[in-house]
Amino acid sequence: MTGSGLPRSLWAATACAAPPYAEIRNRLPAGSPTSADVVVIGGGYTGLSTALHLALAGRSVILAEAAEPGWGASGRNGGQVIAGLKTPLRELAAIFGDDRACAITVNMGGSADLVFALIERYRMDCQAGRGGWLQAAHGPKPYRDIVLPRYEQWRGLGVAARLLDRDQMAAAIGSSAPAYHGAWHDPRGGVLQPLSYARELARAAIAEGAVIHAQMPVRALRRQGETWQVTTDAGVLRANQVVLATNAYGGVGRAELWPGLARAVIPVTSFQMATQPLPAAFDHILPAGMGVTDSRRLLLYFRRDHTGRLVMGGRSPVEDDPALADALPLQRAIRRLFPELGLPSPEFVWSGKVAITRDRLPHIHMPAEGLWVFQGCNGRGVAMCTMMGRMLADLAAGMAPGEVPFPVTAPDAFPLHGLRRLGVFALSQYYRLLDRLESWGST
Structure with a gap:
């Protein structure tokens, strides 16, 4: 503390x-x-x-x-400012009807604009950068099923979104080892000190x-x-x-x-680590103001902070009070994305709860x-x-x-809510298997 x-x-x-x-x-x-x-x-x-x-x-x-x-x-x-909901327009339309779904999508699509407008209006000291947000596909299937439809949805609603192939994605984040099949870039997004x-x-x-x-x-x-x-x-x-x-x-x-x-709701623990500030030789990694989240079910999300540290987040190996040793899976993810960094030592590790609905x-x-x-x-x-x-x-x-x-x-309400911890563990193992299977086609 x-x-x-x-x-x-x-x-x-x-x-x-x-x-x-x-x-x-x-x-x-x-x-x-x-x-x-x-x-x-x-x-x-x-x-x-x-x-x-x-x-x-x-x-x-x-x-x-x-x-x-x-x-x-x-x-x-993670301090990533992401516009809109995860649920695509077509799924919202099946639940609420076309008109209501469109109103929800457009309104929530303006959420990042609201954040940056408040920051400007009140001159907030929160290290905000609006370099956009990238959603990266961890394989061909999530690229086809998640990334491409979301890009097309927002382009159709007037957002100046861009689609990136494997090499363009690697260049955008400064990776020497193309680990993602592709991505889409949302210029509305960014990062801040949360x-x-x-x-x-x-x-x-x-x-x-x-x-x-x-x-x-x-x-x-x-x-x-x-x-x-x-x-x-x-x-x-x-x-x-x-x-x-x-x-x-x-x-x-x-x-x-x-x-x-x-x-x-089910509170799920998310876990993050931050490196020491990276030397100037690595300034090409994750340009300031850009946030990245991938398409895994047990997703990874990463960015640089205003001090130059690399911040990596993912599913937590522990419920609360993580130790530095718990960061090894995230260190390995960094090495996979940015081999020149090796296994960077974590300076900070921490966790927090995410509320998940059915x-x-x-x-x-x-x-x-x-x-x-x-x-x-x-x-x-x-x-x-x-x-x-x-x-x-x-x-x-x-x-x-x-x-x-x-x-x-x-x-x-979730059925059998009292068994949520066992259910979250079992579902996490299943999601981890699916993520690995989908990643095979991206390497």
Whole structure:
């Protein structure tokens, strides 16, 4: 753990300073409001974006975070800004119909634009670079089934996407060993320092009038008449509307705040390592501002940070608190992609939870009047959660669900959720086998 209470990671070591939450709280007048139009529970990207957009809409808002904003997945992810959903338009159309699917796709396709617009508007100190995002195919089949259709979808929607063959992909990432069959490049994407972005979202929300409380775990949530009561260690908050945005960390350190929500997601651990800053001789590797994610089911994702370190992420070999020795699979992946680096020693290793839903889609739920819930980043949180926060703010501010360009649905529980750890392990082994079989044709 770092001195701030954050798990040790590259992001905790290099982030901008957090807003002085304790000082802000102490400066509040005695008897300061314990009620607001909206109480937001959870200080990740979704909750922070919700608070910011509610404040911009003129609503009073209090955000309660159990640790500090960015403590969970928002401060531990790979920092890749990826536009749009993983689910392609044709599959969304089969679920929601053509018109609704098109509205969802176009709206979420603007999520990266929203992130970079907020960064510019508030001059956020989060080391953002907009060099685009690459989705790399680990074999001919994923190139044909995943990469090519997504390229064609976004080209058809007006995005200046590019298709890369094997050699072009290797050149784009600076690899001397073409390890991917090809890729598509999305110019809307980029990278940032994820913990800094969370802290800067908090700073922006505070500047616009939101009240953000760190170190304030929520213990209970109940409706009393027309008002919600949110019980915290510091007292009871009251609001007409509540936004619950704890996502994969909804059960961390507390009982489930609303029945049934925990069964609708499976928290899966993702693992990352960062090297020492690479010497100038390797500046050709992963130009600044570019993020890469491959098409494996147990995917790899990688980028350079603002210090020149190479950051590689993938499926975690352990649940929590990884050791340096756990990075060996990621070191081998680096050697495969960039042979000249060999097996680079990790300077940092860390992990975090990703909330996976049954259909791999994010979800907005309204399980009770005036209660809005977000679940399911599914590994694409930076841009998507920022956009989800804006839509949740619209809903909490009074917009009708049918007017929001995303469906409001009921939670869909995983069957046999209590056996999730065994199921995740078995599925991981099966996915690993499929990924290896599909990779054979790419070498």
